[in-house]
Amino acid sequence: MTEAVSRPTLEAVAARAGVSRATVSRVVNGGDGVREPLVERVRRAVEELGYVPNQAARSLVTRRHDAVAVVIAEPETRVFADPFFALQLRGISKELTAHDSQLVLLLTEGPEDYARVGRYLAGGHVDGALVFSLHLDDPLPGLIRGAGVPTVFGGRPGWGDGSRGDGPTVYVDSDNRGGARDAVRHLVGLGRTRVAHITGPLDQTSAVDRLDGFRDVMVDTDPRLIVEGDFTPAGGERAMRVLLDRCPEVDAVFAANDLSASGALRVLRERGRRVPEDVAVVGFDDMLPVAESAEPPLTTVRQDIEEMGRLMARLLLRGLDRRGRDEDADPGPGKGLGGAPSSVVLPTTLIRRASA
Amino acid sequence: MTEAVSRPTLEAVAARAGVSRATVSRVVNGGDGVREPLVERVRRAVEELGYVPNQAARSLVTRRHDAVAVVIAEPETRVFADPFFALQLRGISKELTAHDSQLVLLLTEGPEDYARVGRYLAGGHVDGALVFSLHLDDPLPGLIRGAGVPTVFGGRPGWGDGSRGDGPTVYVDSDNRGGARDAVRHLVGLGRTRVAHITGPLDQTSAVDRLDGFRDVMVDTDPRLIVEGDFTPAGGERAMRVLLDRCPEVDAVFAANDLSASGALRVLRERGRRVPEDVAVVGFDDMLPVAESAEPPLTTVRQDIEEMGRLMARLLLRGLDRRGRDEDADPGPGKGLGGAPSSVVLPTTLIRRASA
DNA sequence: ACCCGGTCCGGGAGCGCTCTCAGGCCGACC
């Protein structure tokens, strides 16, 4: 059997280069304070032996792991019936890679898993955590903050953006409310007067925010024009039927996501309403396979998902960095980006297609 | 600042329980060979102090990491415009969790990243790897095998299932060829005689296998009824137009995935062909948001994606296990599952909806 | 009464690395 050849150690490199372990270590970690000829010799030895530092040994003494946990609560993965998930991870991965950090993925299967995640995070295996949990009543965020691990949340957590215990909650979200406003304003700009809203499940902050955005524009709207959906096509169909029954003269619909919009579209077609002539429809997410291949292609609100991921990682890493520095040196004012990282809300863009 | 309280060590637990480090270690690792009263005392001490083993220290001596890398090559993530990715990861995660292993996610941005991945894997940071790379010409699989890390592939790698250097290649795939056969047989069973095929990009094994399945049934088919697509709706549209121009009497289409099927559907509608009356359409993947909300809902071939992930992880872990045991004991014959793990091809199911 | 085997526990070495500290060297300054 191909026995794994025991990998070379610092010691071996040192011997080969004719220097001490300490010097090799210095070179491997940047090479400051080592004279050029030696650096060169060590580099060559490293090369020749194919030396790769043993991360376990390093972590043992530095207490850093160059690893970040990404926690995704199970209920979300159902919602991620689109590239959302993949894109977010991609953004995160890119940023982490650029900082030589690893991505440890923690997926939970319901609350019974939360303890495991909590233990893992508290166990000090990672330097920080990126957490997705967008439900108002989810205990996960609290639990994680309890673990005392630097954390950045994806999406505004349920308890708002206030502080909770130690330090402010840092999150990255897209501007759901603003995006919703844009969508509704677009419909209004089209001359539509009976604008309805199919919401998402209102235990999710994104759904709530989009509803708020809708209300911002349609201030005194007939409450019967707001129907709760659940981010699924089936929910969109149900909601659209309700809407049509309650209020046949509806001439525009803002659906809280593309999936429900596609359901709404189907019902409208079934009932003989032309889109956009009779009823204009706008979705949210710009979930491509759905939005582009809808009939007609969907006007929708796009969010830069990959950028969200990248930003989350950047915020976390910056925080870790800061934390590291703070220990020995006063940060000093005016470092430019010096302050504690704070939440970021990313802008959205209205993508005009045929449906509105 | 909330200074991270230094976490308790084995030593601390030992002191509290009034035993030696070694005994605590034994208890923590299963407690064999320690008498009950002591076990109990140690357990309590662990509990009271909230002791969590330091994985770095442990890895340093055991050379195990209880971590598995999941490598996903960038080109794939584009294709994963559906829950495929998420589901697969979920399956993997479940299985790994059940075996107390962590999931380290490695996403690559093009071939320039491969070196990084290779280095990481060769660096001995993980016990094994699960690799997704479904392109015929991708150097990644070879590179990874070179790193000498136990690996299971997701999807049949390009070079076939033969061996390559040391040991056989282990992979998990769904039965693309068989699924395609089922789809085409279904169309034939419907009485269709001019069955066309819109392929996927033929540098991917799944696309090739589906084409082979098509050919298995349509042995002497007119080559003009086979048009290359690219797994996208736009590609499906293009292919469908070509098909209709070349061969207006076509009465059935088997598209290599749901996305291209949706494109085909749109063109058919545009050209006034009724589905399924004039042209029956079958897709592949059962990508829900697309297949279910297509017009009409798509008959398609479903694969159990989550199970694929779970199986990949299981195969890998089993291999690791075996490797560990082999070192001191002869495995002995007839262990039931005792042999070296070999590749698995999962069955598919035809899902009948309205389009065929 | 003795010894032998087995079971259980503690001592101690050492995994590969970082980091502090002291020592050696050299230039500069008085």
Add this chain to the structure above:
DNA sequence: GGTCGGCCTGAGAGCGCTCCCGGACCGGGT
């Protein structure tokens, strides 16, 4: 020319854990 300071380098301790080994203890066979 002496001394001081700064820059490099090496020696050594120790991170928290596992695991080998030896000693203590107990029971049973002769």
